[in-house]
Amino acid sequence: MRYGGPEGLLAVEGLTLEVATGEFAAVVGPSGCGKSTLMKLVTGLYIPQKGNVTVADEPVTKPVNIVGMAFQNPTMLPWRTTLDNILLPLEVVDRHRHRLRRNKAEYVEKAEKLLETVGLKGFGQKFPWQLSGGMQQRANLCRALIHEPDLLMLDEPFGALDSFTREELWCVIRDLHAxxxxxIVLVTHDLREAVFLADRIFVMSARPGRIIKNQTVPFARPRDLEILYQSDFNDIVHELRGNIADARKAA
Ligand SMILES: Nc1ncnc2c1ncn2[C@@H]1O[C@H](COP(=O)(O)OP(=O)(O)OP(=O)(O)O)[C@@H](O)[C@H]1O
Incomplete structure (x- = not known):
């Protein structure tokens, strides 16, 4: 994938990876290696000049509607309540728009259930600016899940949070996945987050990004936060850190 025409910037090249249905994959790598580009290619926001992307056995040629997405900065519309922000994807996607009009109460109930799942019961009528950063991230997750996506793409969704809130949200995601x-495909800079949550971790090279390591995480589920203090957990984090440091040096 090259941005800005034939002479433009080559973001990713020879990038191959496969994620199985139901799997939790994480993508880590040096800054600027093309992780967000990979997310945009998978979701069909960009179409690569060379190569193929397949989601649920279909070639990706336009934005994929079985995908839910959550990014680092929750972009909630300030003039809509949290609940109405969560319902937004249903208004945008044609297939859902008609159903939303007919079955609004059903969808409101679904949004409220999701809010409860992420610990925001009763906050639906608040405006985003009345919520803390962590609460907005939780609501952002509800929005990514409202149309029951088969694939959830998370791009640094907990980046801006304090470590306690982040760990709390790891558990929310862990439980949602279960x-x-x-x-789920999670892009993150946080190696502990990747090892805690994922079944498989892909390490990318420096730009132009490609996969240089495919690491299976051996820990059984459900995983408890206590695992963060186990030496075999930290060995994997340490090794991944070395892989990324090497990739940066090689750049
Ligand atoms: N729309 C765009 N137009 C031009 N260049 C872009 C565009 N989006 C990304 N790039 C460039 O492509 C390269 C890869 O960017 P990308 O955002 O995919 O990396 P990343 O691994 O997600 O970065 P980070 O870890 O810093 O978030 C960068 O050099 C970036 O400047």
């Missing part, structure tokens, strides 16, 4: 069987 309960809904959704396939």
């Amino acid at each position: 309960a809904q069987g959704v396939t």
Whole structure:
């Protein structure tokens, strides 16, 4: 994938990876290596000049609607309540728009249930600016999940949070993954986050990004936060850190 025409910037090249249905994959790598580009290619926001992207056995040729996305900065519309922000994807996607009009009460109930799952019961009528950063991230997750996506793409969704809130949200995501069987791809700079949450971790090279390591995480689920203090957990984090440092040096 090259940005800005034939002479433009080559963001990723020879980038191959496969994520199985229901799997939790994490993507880590040096800053600027093309992680967000990978997310945009998978979701069909960009179409690569060379190569193929396949989601649920279909070639990606336009934005994929079985995907839910959450990014680092929750972009909630300030003039809509949290609940109305969560319902927004249903208004945008054609297929859902008609159903939303007919079955609004059903969708409101679903949004309220999601809010409860992420610990925001009763906050639906608040405006985003009345919520803390961590609460907005939680609401952002509800918005990514409202249309019951088969694939959830998370791009640094907890980056801006303090470590306690981040760990709390790791558990929310862990439980969502266990309960809904959704396939998840998480881009993160936080190696502990990757090892805590993922079944498989892909390490990318420096730009132009490609996969230089495919690491299976051996820990059984459900994982408890206590695992963060185990030496075999930290060995994996340490090794990944070395892989990324080497990739940066090689750049
Ligand atoms: N729309 C765009 N137009 C031009 N260049 C872009 C565009 N988006 C990204 N790039 C460039 O492509 C390269 C890869 O960017 P990308 O955001 O995918 O990396 P990243 O690994 O997610 O970065 P970070 O870890 O810093 O968030 C960078 O050099 C970036 O400047």
